Amino acid sequence: MQAPQKTPDRVVDAPEDNWVDRLAPPAWRPWLRLSRADRPIGTWLLLLPCWWGVGLAMIADVPMWRDLWIALACGIGAVVMRGAGCTWNDITDRDFDAQVARTRSRPIPSGQVTVRGAVIWMAVQALVGLAVLLTLGWAAIWLGVASLALVAIYPFAKRFTWWPQVFLGLAFNWGVLLAWAAHMGGVGWSPVLAYAGGIAWTIFYDTIYAHQDTEDDALIGVKSTARLFGDDSPRWIALFGGLAVLLLALAIAAAGGGLLAWVGLAGFALHLAWQWRVFRPDSPAVCLRLFRANRDAGLILALFLAVDAIV
Template sequence: MQTPHQTPEAQRSVADAPPDNWVDRYAPEGWRPWLRLSRADRPIGTWLLLLPCWWGVGLAMIADRPTWRDLWIVIACALGAILMRGAGCTWNDITDRDIDARVSRTRSRPIPSGQVSVWGAVAWLVAQSLAGLVILLTLGKAAILLGVASLALVAIYPFAKRFTWWPQVFLGLAFNWGVLLAWAAHMGGIGLAPVIAYLAGIAWTVFYDTIYAHQDAEDDALIGVKSTARLFGTDSRRWLLRFGAGAVVGLALAVLAARPHGTALWLALAGVVGFAGHLAWQLKRFDMNDSAGCLRLFRANRDAGLVVALFLTLAGLV
């Protein structure tokens, strides 16, 4: 499914993929364009989609009690995050192929570089989505309904940067939906705690994706693509502080809404404190003119989210 204009350069790694990533090193050559299309060579996005799911499981364990089914929910969320992040990225690259071809960081992606045809990408999108559906069907009626509802957010997100200065909010709406879905998979419905955590996750997404978007701010201005990085401009640090603080306060309120007691309460709040410390560390090192530094900080948010997931899990188990 390679196009005739493909060049040797197009067969190499995508520009913003980590050096020596596993796809370029170990994947069979014929699979590499498809795995790149799913961003398998850049796993940070999968982590950022998965971690709110694990927050939802941890909050549900605190509010209710842990069961062996939670182990499957954790595994299903991981598998689902891999598949649906891949499907979402494929959809994003289909809709953005013309824009990607005009931005230096993204023109090496599989579609604009000629590694994958548009119709090939559509087929890959369908395959990943169907595999994700199979996993979703194991999580119960409430989770299934939420999973289906999330497709609207996924479909809209790639177009957000064309009509709003706040596409990062639309990304947050989609990327943090898992906290609701995972809670529902355990509890059979929605509660206050996951709704608050969902809002906190949206604030966190605006925080980290604004940092990420500063890599493309100049190119985005030239082609008319909107982002919070362009909107905030030189005032970005102050805006990042606001959204980071909102994420921290929201997570603390979500923990309290789950009504943990004793050791569970302190463990859960310790995770929030660790999360706050990590965001403060990022703010201290943020330089909007350092593209490489922005990418490093963006990737570091995996660790920030893992701190919350780990301590919520420990709190749910005590």
């Protein structure tokens, strides 16, 4: 007789010291893992463009006390909407995830959560996100509703295009438009340029990330820029990293940014240059470390934009 398969007690690519595995009640852990609470880097990468949008709006206009709520609301929204998006992604990718070593320990393919339970959990998170969105004004509300189409499409992109990272960028950087609109009541050239720069940044970091799975992706027919670029990936990520810096520079100029905003952009650019230098496509450990390091790159820019606006 075959021994029963043991249910995994952690997701293999989660940080070993993550708070979910250490502190959360055991009954909560599958649901928190489904939302990627054990891997907060995705929440940061969704949140940081929102904070760029707030910072650019404060530079273009004036800082207001309401901006504190916009920044906090973006944080809450990033947590729950990233959780809802990851839940949707795992529902749609459950068959693929079961065939990939890095993802077969996720809650749905490992049997910890049913598809029906995942759908309910996704709806609960989305409703919390909606409640927060309703506090940000009509322009932001309509932008938030429009973003759902991008979130819905992204999990399927890897099935029909070699550029799923573009679709991820379209979804993950939408917050720069939404946060600007929450402050300004509409959209301008600065957030549009920052949005384009964020998309280029996403292609940069998610190509690095996708190099962890190129062999498994090739076996099951999943497309990615990592597979498309292959051995030329260092050259391509340098191109998209440079494009991100250029477009963000135009966004800062359009908003009327001062010296500190430019210092923040320089720090962001140097961080991307360091990642490019360290990048090793054949080392999953290096790829994962660099992917996570993009929190620091985006945070440098966000902090200096805010300080530039205030000072």
